[in-house]
Amino acid sequence: MHKFIFKRLILLVPVLLGVSLLVFAIMSFTPGDPAQLILGENAPAPAVEALREEMGLNDPFIMRYANFVGNAVTGDMGRSYTTGREVATEIFDRFPNTLILAALGTIIAIVIGVPVGILSATRQYSWIDSSSMIMALLGVSMPNFWLGLMLILVFSVTLGWLPSGGFMGWSSLILPALTLGTGSAAIITRMTRSSMLEVIRQDYIRTARAKGVAENVVINKHALKNALIPVITVVGLQFGYLLGGAVLTETVYSWPGVGRMMVDAIRQKDSPTVLATVVFLATTFSLVNLSVDILYGFVDPRIKSQYA
Amino acid sequence: MNKTHDTDNLLTVEDLNIVYEADGEVTKAVSGLSLSLKKGETLGLIGETGAGKTTTALGLMRLVPNPPGRVVSGKVMYEGQDLMQATEDEMRGIRGNKISMIFQDPMTSLNPVMTVGDQISEVIMIHQDVTKAESVEKSKEMLELVGIPGARAGDFPHQFSGGMKQRVVIAIALACNPNLLIADEPTTALDVTIQAQVLDLMKELKDKYNTAMIMITHDLGVVAQVCDKVAIMYAGEIVESGAIRDVYENTQHPYTKGLFGSIPNLDSDEDRLNPIKGLMPDPTNLPSGCRFHPRCPDATAICAKVKPEPVITESGHMSRCLNSLPAALDERQDDVQELKMVAGA
Numbered sequence: 152m153h154k155f156i157f158k159r160l161i162l163l164v165p166v167l168l169g170v171s172l173l174v175f176a177i178m179s180f181t182p183g184d185p186a187q188l189i190l191g192e193n194a195p196a197p198a199v200e201a202l203r204e205e206m207g208l209n210d211p212f213i214m215r216y217a218n219f220v221g222n223a224v225t226g227d228m229g230r231s232y233t234t235g236r237e238v239a240t241e242i243f244d245r246f247p248n249t250l251i252l253a254a255l256g257t258i259i260a261i262v263i264g265v266p267v268g269i270l271s272a273t274r275q276y277s278w279i280d281s282s283s284m285i286m287a288l289l290g291v292s293m294p295n296f297w298l299g300l301m302l303i304l305v306f307s308v309t310l311g312w313l314p315s316g317g318f319m320g321w322s323s324l325i326l327p328a329l330t331l332g333t334g335s336a337a338i339i340t341r342m343t344r345s346s347m348l349e350v351i352r353q354d355y356i357r358t359a360r361a362k363g364v365a366e367n368v369v370i371n372k373h374a375l376k377n378a379l380i381p382v383i384t385v386v387g388l389q390f391g392y393l394l395g396g397a398v399l400t401e402t403v404y405s406w407p408g409v410g411r412m413m414v415d416a417i418r419q420k421d422s423p424t425v426l427a428t429v430v431f432l433a434t435t436f437s438l439v440n441l442s443v444d445i446l447y448g449f450v451d452p453r454i455k456s457q458y459a
Numbered sequence: 460m461n462k463t464h465d466t467d468n469l470l471t472v473e474d475l476n477i478v479y480e481a482d483g484e485v486t487k488a489v490s491g492l493s494l495s496l497k498k499g500e501t502l503g504l505i506g507e508t509g510a511g512k513t514t515t516a517l518g519l520m521r522l523v524p525n526p527p528g529r530v531v532s533g534k535v536m537y538e539g540q541d542l543m544q545a546t547e548d549e550m551r552g553i554r555g556n557k558i559s560m561i562f563q564d565p566m567t568s569l570n571p572v573m574t575v576g577d578q579i580s581e582v583i584m585i586h587q588d589v590t591k592a593e594s595v596e597k598s599k600e601m602l603e604l605v606g607i608p609g610a611r612a613g614d615f616p617h618q619f620s621g622g623m624k625q626r627v628v629i630a631i632a633l634a635c636n637p638n639l640l641i642a643d644e645p646t647t648a649l650d651v652t653i654q655a656q657v658l659d660l661m662k663e664l665k666d667k668y669n670t671a672m673i674m675i676t677h678d679l680g681v682v683a684q685v686c687d688k689v690a691i692m693y694a695g696e697i698v699e700s701g702a703i704r705d706v707y708e709n710t711q712h713p714y715t716k717g718l719f720g721s722i723p724n725l726d727s728d729e730d731r732l733n734p735i736k737g738l739m740p741d742p743t744n745l746p747s748g749c750r751f752h753p754r755c756p757d758a759t760a761i762c763a764k765v766k767p768e769p770v771i772t773e774s775g776h777m778s779r780c781l782n783s784l785p786a787a788l789d790e791r792q793d794d795v796q797e798l799k800m801v802a803g804a
Binding site for chain 1 (some may be wrong): 520551552554555560562567568569571581582585586
């Protein structure tokens with residue numbers, strides 16, 4: 152197991168190099184001069200040129216990339232072109248906001264998705280099954296930002312119960328977490344249902360029943376653990392996606408998270424911030440996936456034996 | 460044999476009918492099945508794939524998947540109790556405790572994410588008043604009993620070979636010392652050398668604990684080796700049944716004769732197999748009259764019209780064929796003669 156984790160962490164290095172090289176190249180070769188950006192549109196040409204020289208922008212591409220990697224390894228991700236703050240500091244200031252939102256969204260999704268999926272599967276073709284599948288279809292099809300706006304309209308504007316945005320204590324978490332959780336809950340419901348349906352037709356479930364095991368134990372003990380592997384995969388992917396891709400929701404709720412920081416930076420061509428956020432999110436995504444793979448081992452002994 | 464209400468019968472099945480219903484189509488999987496079994500006796504249930512053997516077994520345990528399956532009617536008297544009338548709670552107390560089942564494919568019949576020890580101790584915990592520690596101890600004993608070191612109780616099914624997995628399944632089935640064991644083709648998925656080992660093991664344990672057994676198989680050799688009685692199923696019906704000696708040496712039904720005839724003889728010069736012509740009928744669209752008549756070499760015009768009733772000799776040898784009526788049943792013979800004349804006219 153330790154060897155497996157170590158191997159996977161080593162594999163993270165080429166992944167991050169690839170991601171950063173790609174983003175670095177895109178940011179370098181797209182039009183727009185960072186020096187001009189910093190000094191403003193009306194800055195005199197010699198001043199811009201001086202700044203370019205100072206920032207090392209006149210160096211060859213490979214050298215600039217090597218410099219970036221060299222600095223990044225020591226934890227120095229550069230300073231934002233727009234705010235002048237340390238990018239790394241800014242990310243770590245904002246990441247807890249993103250993490251808490253993603254975690255809460257994922258918890259909501261699991262708490263709704265898994266039980267509803269099980270219920271749907273064990274009562275296939277009943278009205279419970281049909282209605283939860285309709286809800287799941289709605290949940291999957293509904294765009295996040297639209298749901299977010301509707302929730303704001305109802306709970307903040309009309310009823311005035313909850314804040315519409317920003318971060319003002321725990322109550323501000325409710326609406327964005329619900330918005331994020333709904334889509335994931337729908338996906339998890341569908342995945343749990345189909346995985347469960349497959350498992351409850353297996354011979355070992357019949358064996359369990361033939362042993363005299365009570366039906367709820369058959370479902371919650373024998374079937375569920377076997378049905379969990381695809382569900383865990385989806386939960387992991389959803390969590391990773393919420394960490395990095397909750398951009399629209401963060402925007403709708405003016406949430407001070409990393410996703411929105413990245414989008415703002417792209418809009419302003421703030422290269423250091425873009426690079427740092429992308430590399431950071433890629434790292435968290437990979438780590439989430441690694442945790443999911445480790446989790447497989449605890450659920451299924453057959454997978455664990457492959458890790459040895 | 461179904462008419463005798465012997466009090467020493469452990470299991471008496473009367474007129475069991477099971478159907479599968481899907482999209483308005485009714486598949487008669489088991490029709491009018493009757494059988495009986497005394498304590499310690501072994502019955503071989505033989506038939507082709509799709510004859511309804513497994514459905515019968517699941518029906519006895521009330522485990523026919525519903526939907527689409529449904530037990531339409533019938534009585535399953537076990538130790539004086541009609542299982543078809545029992546509550547689900549009562550059935551749970553019987554399954555794995557008084558009646559156990561061994562399934563066909565050991566590769567898929569064990570839960571892959573539970574240790575074999577847990578899977579054995581679970582059934583003990585459910586049915587016996589023991590502590591967790593005692594059930595773990597007992598599960599190790601059961602493993603030893605089927606020839607697996609008790610120390611392997613903590614291993615998962617994927618760490619065992621097919622033959623050993625089937626031994627684990629047998630250990631689960633016998634853990635609560637049931638009176639009746641239903642073995643659904645327990646050796647079909649195993650290779651030949653392992654088949655013999657597993658059969659020997661089952662026979663040994665059965666004799667040791669005086670367990671009655673229904674052995675479902677399509678291997679006539681296995682039946683001859685293990686069973687006291689045999690019942691031949693065709694298209695959901697038992698077409699012939701009786702003591703091994705009666706059925707094997709005084710075969711009545713043309714289907715049974717066909718089965719024996721299709722076994723290649725090592726001594727003869729023939730180089731072609733001698734199969735029963737044709738295929739099993741579509742269970743959603745069974746032939747009229749005798750279900751075997753389209754394939755029967757001895758079929759006459761009447762066989763397509765009249766449904767043969769079971770005819771039983773004094774020794775309990777039953778056959779469901781219009782042509783092989785024993786002389787002992789003259790009365791019925793007359794009926795049939797009459798019918799034949801009507802049909803011929």
